[in-house]
Amino acid sequence: MASSTSNNRESLAFEDIYDIVKRNDKTQYDLIYRTLLAKSEYLTLMPDNDNYSILHYLVMYGLLDLFNKVIAIPNIRFILLTKTATKPQKDILQIANENQTKSSTHKKLYDTIDRLVTMDKFVEYGKNNQINECRKMLQQDEDLANLKPPYRKYYLIHHLAFADNKNAFDQLRSMCNFDMKLLTNDKKTASEVAFEHNHTRFASYLESLSPEMRAIREQHDKEKDKRNQAKxxxxxxxxxxxxxxxxxxxxxxxxxxxxxxxxxxxxxxxxxxxxxxxxxxxxxxxxxxxxxxxxxxxxxxxxxxxxxxxxxxxxxxxxxxx
Missing domain, CATH: 3.30.40.10 (Zinc/RING finger domain, C3HC4 (zinc finger))
Structure with a gap:
């Protein structure tokens, strides 16, 4: 293992980065991040001889900065409430809650995960077209309409555009102020999502409500042409x-x-x-x-x-x- 960890130019095997995280070797955290860029599935993997994943250890040790960087990795295979193999099983919210009094960083990490769980639930309801559940959560916190976890691709408005659910959009718009300029993780407006899935009427409706959305989409089209012409x-x-x-x-x-x-x-x-x-x-x-x-x-x-x-x-x- 020494040969693997001594060369910071190479990503590591799962066993190596698991050992580094378990030992809480802060000098190697850039290497952990580098490896997860290439092998994001390592994050929630659990070896046969242990009860915790790398994700659980990040939370246990209160590694807020590394946690935030990891969950922002593009296309990361992130299961927010991954359970430990212990009895009783625990997810990262429970682990963060148990450890939040250890330091101010542990407390911030708990608050971060607690908020992520709420946002994740809300966006999942939107993805599955469970509009009544979205409505209930918006009654408690209307800001959720314009929030999402970093590892989620779509905000609520994009899920509605994907599903061509204009009725739900109009219903929810009476409860909250949608930020019409929000972009997906791959930088698309809700109208672009709708256009891509041939929901032309809904896409045009969205852009009629928001000239800014139309301007962003048109700018994206220009940039795409420019990139295609002059790579x-x-x-x-x-x-x-x-x-x-x-x-x-x-x-x-x-x-x-x-x-x-x-x-x-x-x-x-x-x-x-x-x-x-x-x-x-x-x-x-x-x-x-x-x-x-x-x-x-x-x-x-x-x-x-x-x-x-x-x-x-x-x-x-x-x-x-x-």
Whole structure:
């Protein structure tokens, strides 16, 4: 195992990162994150000889920053209430609750997970078209209409657009103010989701209510045409290399969710997502203080270089030169 952990340029096998997390070796956490970028299924895997997954240990040790970064990994296979193998079985909310008095970070992690559970339940109701359940939750907290966990692709409005459920949209709109500019994790408006699934009437209706939504969709169309006409050769080669070695999921990990282009200066925001520095700085300069991916209020606006992704890309570019 020493040979695996000594080389920070390589991702590790499950047994190796499991051992690092179990020992709470903080010096290796960038390597944990790097490995999960490529092997997100490791997060909730449990070895035969243990009762906990990596996710459970992250919560147990109160690793808030790493937790936030991990759950923001694109396309992560994340099961929020994964149970331990202990008797009685416990999910991460229960574990966070038991440990919240250990430190202020443990308490923040508990609050984060508690909120995630609520948002997750709400969005799941929307996904399954359980509108009455959505209505009940909105009566308690109307902000839920415009929130989602980072690992969820759609907000409620996108689920309604996907299902072509105009009646439900109109009913719920009387209870809350939908943010019509919200974008999916792959940066699509609700009207774009509707158009993609041939729900033209609903898509046009949404854009009639929100000229801003239409403007965003039209801008996306222009950007798509521009990318199709003038792909940067360097990034094309790197994209091919990433797709060859890691597939679409890995490519998403090296692509800014705002620009939809390969990172050049990747930085992590307090929402756990990685962005191209210039793109997220522009977002912040406009006065935004909520995550562009979840619409959750940011705890701070510090931009931290994502050295894991930056180093990995640097290695890929160097490989292309040879």
């Amino acid at each position: 940067i050769k360097r990034d094309e080669q790197v994209e091919k290399e990433i797709l060859t070695t890691g597939g679409n999921n890995m490519l998403d990990c090296f692509t800014c969710p705002l620009t939809k282009e390969i990172f050049h200066d990747p930085v992590v925001l307090s929402d756990g997502f990685t962005y191209e520095r210039s793109a997220i700085q522009q977002w912040l300069d406009l006065g935004n203080r909520r995550s562009p991916m979840t619409n959750i209020e940011l705890t701070n606006v510090t931009l931290v270089p994502n050295m894991v992704i930056k180093q990995a890309l640097s290695e890929l570019y160097e490989k292309q030169k040879k």
